[in-house]
Amino acid sequence: MTKKASLSSAIIIGLITFLCFTGMAAEQTPTQxxxxxxxxxxxxxxxxxxxxxxxxxxxxxxxxxxxxxxxxxxxxxxxxxxxxxxxxxxxxxxxxxxxxxxxxxxxxxxxxxxxxxxxxxxxxxxxxxxxxxxxxxxxxxxxxxxxxxxxxxxxxxxxxxxxxxxxxxxxxxxxxxxxxxxxxxxxxxxxxxxxxxxxxxxxxxxxxxxxxxxxxxxxxxxxxxxxxxxxxxxxxxxxxxxxxxxxxxxxxxxxxxxxxxxxxxxxxxxxxxxxxxxxxxxxxxxxxxxxxxxxxxxxxxxxxxxxxxxxxxxxxxxxxxxxxxxxxxxxxxxxxxxxxxxxxxxxxxxxxxxxxxxxxxxxxxxxxxxxxxxxxxxxxxxxGYGGAKLDAQGVRGVNDFSSRIIRDKQHKVYINNERKIIRLHNLKEDPWEENNLIDKTSPELQQALGKFQAVLDFLPEKDARPLYEPRAANPWDRNIMKKRNR
The missing domain is CATH 3.40.720.10 (Alkaline Phosphatase, subunit A)
Structure with a gap:
């Protein structure tokens, strides 16, 4: 092999090695x-x-x-x-x-x-x-x-x-x-x-x-x-x-x-x-x-x-x-x-x-x-707020149906433990929620109430209980019925 051919072979081998290395590096770089x-x-x-x-x-x-x-x-x-x-x-x-x-x-x-x-x-x-x-x-x-x-x-x-x-x-x-x-x-x-x-x-x-x-x-x-x-x-x-x-x-x-x-x-x-x-x-x-x-x-x-x-x-x-x-x-x-x-x-x-x-x-x-x-x-x-409680079956929410709120970009409703909408606010006009519009009858507000009522109707009547395998009380547990967690 001539000196020129040897040099060309070395360049080709080096190029192949470089491409393989950079390909491996790219493969190892996370895309996520x-x-x-x-x-x-x-x-x-x-x-x-x-x-x-x-x-x-x-x-x-x-x-x-x-x-x-x-x-x-x-x-x-x-x-x-x-x-x-x-x-x-x-x-x-x-x-x-x-x-x-x-x-x-x-x-x-x-x-x-x-x-x-x-x-x-x-x-x-x-x-x-x-x-x-x-x-x-x-x-x-x-x-x-x-x-x-x-x-x-x-x-x-x-x-x-x-x-x-x-x-x-x-x-x-x-x-x-x-x-x-x-x-x-x-x-x-x-x-x-x-x-x-x-x-x-x-x-x-x-x-x-x-x-x-x-x-x-x-x-x-x-x-x-x-x-x-x-x-x-x-x-x-x-x-x-x-x-x-x-x-x-x-x-x-x-x-x-x-x-x-x-x-x-x-x-x-x-x-x-x-x-x-x-x-x-x-x-x-x-x-x-x-x-x-x-x-x-x-x-x-x-x-x-x-x-x-x-x-x-x-x-x-x-x-x-x-x-x-x-x-x-x-x-x-x-x-x-x-x-x-x-x-x-x-x-x-x-x-x-x-x-x-x-x-x-x-x-x-x-x-x-x-x-x-x-x-x-x-x-x-x-x-979800306040402390939970214990009953004969274990941990549960304080109420069968917990109060909650639902909102979109403009309106917000409060729902009580009886599954009733009790407050309605226009957050764009009243961002600090000072005016309850629940009794107003404008078409816009009635449409908003209808939308939120449809969501409420879809929700289960009772909240689930936490899923866990029951176990005996620990000797160090506090009595949740006597002293609430803060």
């Missing part, structure tokens, strides 16, 4: 977007400056809104457990039975049971699509003392969760387990332990970052139900001298914003920002005084309205951001609620809900990807 769902605990729009909050600045959250999509009409549920089970399953509380708050580590019986197919979570379904799944923050739906691998069974590959208050005969342990902030009590695959002298939000975020670093070359679905800024309020590492409920609350909100910025910076550092969709929202409105706060939004004083069916209590801040994926600078009046998240995640990942799994929500993926200008929702619903 990462999903980072951040849900803070007890925070209304009056504490997010891009929603008109005047008493605080949240620059990192505002940047997500400016570079993405901000929703005006997104519903959570009124309180903790209903919001979380709705989000996880894509079902309204009347189907899951979690129509009231139920703090499992505190009250025991009535856990969120992975063995029941209707309780299938988005995490399990995303794993089927090849996603690596992770959760960090607040859970409270299982007792990790009895079910140490509950998170894995719900579909999460890894986790770092505040356990929730673990009621115990050992009062020292009980006090330790309440800590979600300083000296946080956190459950991981290695078990539960107290991290003395450390601030929980830093630990949850650091666990999340470690997971992203290990899995950056794979598609990831990450659920971050933050513990902030739920009471009891706490001083943060950045503002250790913060005083009073309001001062500490503001410090905690600023720390939320800091954690959001830290996660965005990490995504940039890992080179995966442009294939990551971030959703920022809250589980319900802010807590009311005296434990909670009053904020100012667009010139109006807003009293925290957690556990109410008012717009202040359930119309959540909801921001979607993903450079190159989600259109920037969009403000939308599209309707969505937490039932939509499961089908949305699945569509973003290239899948659909199983045909044998009931899902109440509809995917908003086409909307957030800029393929549609509106969602497919004609109405959204919220329900």
């Amino acid at each position: 977007p990462n999903i980072l769902f951040i849900m803070v605990d007890d925070l209304g729009k009056e504490w997010i400056s891009c929603y008109g909050a005047e008493d605080i600045k949240t620059p990192n959250i505002d940047a997500l809104a400016a570079g993405g999509m901000i929703f005006n009409n997104a519903y959570s549920m009124p309180s903790c457990t209903p919001s979380r089970t709705t989000l996880l399953t894509g079902k309204y509380p009347f189907r899951t039975g979690y129509v009231n708050h139920w703090d499992v580590p505190r009250w025991g019986i009535g856990y969120f049971d992975w063995k029941q197919k209707p309780n299938t979570t988005f995490a399990r379904l995303m794993k089927d699509l090849g996603y690596r799944t992770f959760a960090t923050g607040k859970w409270q739906l299982n007792d990790f003392r009895l079910e140490p691998l509950a998170m894995q069974k719900h579909g999460f590959d890894d986790w770092a969760m505040w356990t929730g208050c673990e009621t115990s005969k050992d009062k020292t342990h009980e006090k330790k387990s309440t800590q979600r902030y300083w000296n946080a009590h956190i459950n991981t695959k290695e078990g539960s332990k107290t991290y003395k002298g450390q601030f929980g939000p830093d630990l949850y975020t650091d666990h999340l970052i470690n997971f992203m670093r290990k899995n950056k070359d794979k598609p990831m679905c990450i659920y971050y139900p933050m513990v902030l800024p739920h009471t009891p309020v706490a001083a943060t590492p950045d503002e250790p001298k913060a005083k009073g409920v309001l001062g500490k609350h503001k410090a905690m909100v600023r720390y939320i914003d800091k954690m959001v910025g830290k996660l965005v910076n990490e995504l940039d550092e890992l080179g995966i920002r442009e294939r990551t969709i971030i959703i920022f929202t809250t589980d319900n409105g802010s807590a009311p005084p005296p434990r909670g706060v009053i904020g100012t939004r667009n010139g109006r004083k807003i009293v925290g309205a957690k556990s109410t069916e008012t717009e202040v209590g359930i119309c959540a801040p909801f921001i979607v951001n993903g450079p190159g994926l989600v259109p920037a600078g969009v403000e939308t009046d599209a309707l969505t609620d937490f039932t939509d998240m499961l089908p949305t995640f699945l569509e973003l990942g290239g899948g659909t809900p199983p045909s044998d799994l009931i899902v109440d929500g509809r995917s908003i993926a086409p909307l957030i990807l800029g393929k549609q200008q509106d969602s497919d929702r004609d109405w959204i619903m919220a329900m």
Whole structure:
């Protein structure tokens, strides 16, 4: 072989090698977007400056809104457990039975049971699509003392969760387990332990970052139900001298914003920002005084309205951001609620809900990807507040039929425990719900009432009970009939 021929062969071999290598690299790069769902605990729009909050600045959250999509009409549920089970399953509380708050580590019986197919979570379904799944923050739906691998069974590959208050005969342990902030009590695959002298939000975020670093070359679905800024309020590492409920609350909100910025910076550092969709929202409105706060939004004083069916209590801040994926600078009046998240995640990942799994929500993926200008929702619903109760069969809602609200872009109705519409509001003319129009007879209002009545007629006459395998009461359980969970 001549020297010229040898050189040509080397070039060809090198070119083939390069093409093979780049082809393998392309094959290994995930085409499915990462999903980072951040849900803070007890925070209304009056504490997010891009929603008109005047008493605080949240620059990192505002940047997500400016570079993405901000929703005006997104519903959570009124309180903790209903919001979380709705989000996880894509079902309204009347189907899951979690129509009231139920703090499992505190009250025991009535856990969120992975063995029941209707309780299938988005995490399990995303794993089927090849996603690596992770959760960090607040859970409270299982007792990790009895079910140490509950998170894995719900579909999460890894986790770092505040356990929730673990009621115990050992009062020292009980006090330790309440800590979600300083000296946080956190459950991981290695078990539960107290991290003395450390601030929980830093630990949850650091666990999340470690997971992203290990899995950056794979598609990831990450659920971050933050513990902030739920009471009891706490001083943060950045503002250790913060005083009073309001001062500490503001410090905690600023720390939320800091954690959001830290996660965005990490995504940039890992080179995966442009294939990551971030959703920022809250589980319900802010807590009311005296434990909670009053904020100012667009010139109006807003009293925290957690556990109410008012717009202040359930119309959540909801921001979607993903450079190159989600259109920037969009403000939308599209309707969505937490039932939509499961089908949305699945569509973003290239899948659909199983045909044998009931899902109440509809995917908003086409909307957030800029393929549609509106969602497919004609109405959204919220329900579920107050404490649940026990009877001879176990956990159940306080009423056979829980009160709820239904709304579209203009009108909203309140439905009581007797399945009757008792309030009607025109939210475009009366956003603060001060004028009940139920007795008005205009054709427009009668048409709206007819629409909502048709939805109500479709709903079951009785709410379901939570699905779980019964078990004996734990020796540390509190008596729910004597002392209500807060």
